[in-house]
Amino acid sequence: MAAAGVGLVSGTAPSGFSLPIQTVEVAGTSAWLVEDHSIPVVSIAWSWPGGAALDPAGQEGAGAMAAALLTEGAGPLPAADFADALRDAAISLGFSATRDAFEGSFRSLTEALPRALDLARLAMAEPRLDPEAVERVRARGVAGARRVLETPRGQAGRAFWREAFPDHPAGRPSSGTAESLAALPVEAIRAAIARQLRQDKLLVTASGDLTAGQLRTLLPRLFAGLPAGAPPAPPALPGFRAFGQQVVPVASPQSTVVFGQDGLDAADPDWEAAQVVLRILAGGGFSSRLMQAVREERGLAYGIGGSLEVLFRHGIILGSVATENARVAETLAVTRAEWARMAEAGPTEAEVADAVAFLTGSLPLSFTDSRRTANVLLSLRQNGRPADWLEGRPARLRALTRERLAAVAARLLRPQALAAVVAGQPAGL
Structure with missing residues (x-):
């Protein structure tokens, strides 16, 4: 041995x-x-x-x-x-x-x-x-x-x-x-x-x-008894195809929209900044900009959200919303407008403070039992993180300024490339 x-x-x-x-x-x-x-x-x-x-x-x-x-x-x-x-x-x-x-x-x-x-x-x-x-x-x-x-x-x-x-x-x-x-x-x-x-x-x-x-x-x-060697290498992930807007006809009083765009590699130095931006824009529950604009201000949907989905150590921004067929077009228009607003101006100081406080303060909740701990550690390893990555995370998040996050938002978010699939019978699309 x-x-x-x-x-x-x-x-x-x-x-x-x-x-x-x-x-x-x-x-x-x-x-x-x-x-x-x-x-x-x-x-x-x-x-x-x-x-x-x-x-x-x-x-x-x-x-x-x-x-x-x-x-x-x-x-x-x-x-x-x-x-x-x-x-x-x-x-x-x-x-x-x-x-x-x-x-x-x-x-x-x-x-x-x-x-x-x-x-x-x-x-x-x-x-x-x-x-x-x-x-x-x-x-x-x-x-x-x-x-x-x-x-x-x-x-x-x-x-x-x-x-x-x-x-x-x-x-x-x-x-x-x-x-x-x-x-x-x-x-x-x-x-x-x-x-x-x-x-x-x-x-x-x-x-x-x-x-x-x-x-x-x-x-x-x-792992005794397993064959020697490694699995074959999977094919390299190509670039995300910004395919525009597609409608899938489904007989239903509501439509579901899945929307997204290309993100960043997990090794990108702006990865954690992108997480903060996306929490403010789409992942902060009732405090997110999309929830405020889509649900609270206009009542277009019960909920809307998005986050980074990682595959092959690359992040894809993925979100979804369900709404009445007659309100799909407006919901998409509001979503794209908030996407563009964040890309153009970035977050506010108050939004940054709230998002960083949540991401740092909620970290222990990911490790409340042995199964969750093992699974989170495995995800970190799959994304190529070093063993001391968690140790420095709170300090890295607290070091993010509004100006840095605004620059990352401008780099990350591309309203013109935001792709969407609508499944249902949407009016006006």
């Missing part, structure tokens, strides 16, 4: 909140750990790059089907026995395939940790893919894919990504379509597992009643 090491970084935020992050390295795999021995619970999360981006054309949903089937029986345990083993030990184990990653995680009581490791390893290294399990998961996936398209929101979301990335897997439904799932052979699911679950390119995080020494010991055990 290769040499292992442990490093410690203390992430500190306002009000005395601190998150000591240890870095554990063993056998070519590194993990972040936050110890908390106050409750006998352990959570571990991990991921590989790829996910739905590795699904071949025509086999959309292969990764999602593979993820769902990993807990439907493994090794000597058929589906019912595997489920019983998890339930009897109070273990929560799951897998998912997102647009750009394949993820796994479990949470267990400390005393059940050995059993959790065994079951997680079995699921990854020895999945059964029994015919009855495959067909049950397939039927569930087909029903879910059809159900998405029964609503204007589902239609608008699918069309938005298809138009924004027409020649990349990011433009396809990550969980597949009813047609692709129905036609998916079991061999394609096995191939998805084989190309995705590998020894290399792993990102691991852990939180709870666990020491660095224990984590160093369990990591090789958790």
